[in-house]
Amino acid sequence: MDLLSGPWTMYLLWVLSTQGPTRFGALKRRIEGISTKMLTERLRMLEAEGLLFRHYEPTVPPQVTYGLTERGQELISVLNLLDDLAVRWYGDAASPPCTDAPQ
Amino acid sequence: MDLLSGPWTMYLLWVLSTQGPTRFGALKRRIEGISTKMLTERLRMLEAEGLLFRHYEPTVPPQVTYGLTERGQELISVLNLLDDLAVRWYGDAASPPCTDAPQ
DNA sequence: CTGGATCCGAATCGATACTG
DNA sequence: CAGTATCGATTCGGATCCAG
Numbered sequence: 001m002d003l004l005s006g007p008w009t010m011y012l013l014w015v016l017s018t019q020g021p022t023r024f025g026a027l028k029r030r031i032e033g034i035s036t037k038m039l040t041e042r043l044r045m046l047e048a049e050g051l052l053f054r055h056y057e058p059t060v061p062p063q064v065t066y067g068l069t070e071r072g073q074e075l076i077s078v079l080n081l082l083d084d085l086a087v088r089w090y091g092d093a094a095s096p097p098c099t100d101a102p103q
Numbered sequence: 104m105d106l107l108s109g110p111w112t113m114y115l116l117w118v119l120s121t122q123g124p125t126r127f128g129a130l131k132r133r134i135e136g137i138s139t140k141m142l143t144e145r146l147r148m149l150e151a152e153g154l155l156f157r158h159y160e161p162t163v164p165p166q167v168t169y170g171l172t173e174r175g176q177e178l179i180s181v182l183n184l185l186d187d188l189a190v191r192w193y194g195d196a197a198s199p200p201c202t203d204a205p206q
Numbered sequence: 207c208t209g210g211a212t213c214c215g216a217a218t219c220g221a222t223a224c225t226g
Numbered sequence: 227c228a229g230t231a232t233c234g235a236t237t238c239g240g241a242t243c244c245a246g
């Protein structure tokens with residue numbers, strides 16, 4: 001509970017679940033409003049909990065990709081149920097802005 | 104998400120789910136560590152969201168009982184799944200102090 | 207591009223005192 | 227018993243600057 005209670009945490013997981021593995025900058029742009037500090041903190045915490053992985057590619061410039069681990073996926077399935085309730089109670093409008101056109 | 108992200112929120116719901124309708128003072132004692140202010144805030148918020156009800160009995164002294172609504176129960180079922188994951192990942196020790204012997 | 211370090215204002219939260 | 231009101235310490239989080 002403490003883990004998920006942090007700001008942006010659930011939303012970050014959610015974004016990763018809809019986008020698949022995503023790079024740091026893309027996440028920052030996608031989440032819009034989150035600060036570098038927050039994003040880094042959340043990513044570190046979730047990584048420490050084994051909910052997501054960090055893939056570092058030492059190119060120039062470096063590329064770092066984050067994605068859900070198996071545990072992360074399991075957690076997402078619970079969050080999906082939560083979303084079902086949210087939709088049922090508040091309607092689709094309450095859903096996160098899933099404006100993804102991933103192509 | 105914002106709703107559940109608040110401090111004590113999930114735990115409070117959890118306690119109410121294992122105790123059934125509970126009075127203010129009992130909740131405060133049960134949750135141990137929460138301040139009056141926090142508890143009141145959380146209760147108000149959850150009531151406003153229709154997750155729990157407030158029953159006021161104008162006796163002397165007054166008795167106020169809080170309990171889960173139907174919506175609250177639905178949400179608990181999701182939290183239970185979350186608990187399943189927690190137990191699987193961290194073991195029973197990480198569970199809330201569910202020291203209930205319901206028989 | 208991906209962060210780490212620092213500073214500082216804003217929001218939070220607990221403790222306390224008080225009421226019906 | 228069940229809160230409300232206020233105040234002050236603390237924490238939090240964003241902005242900024244810097245580096246590999």
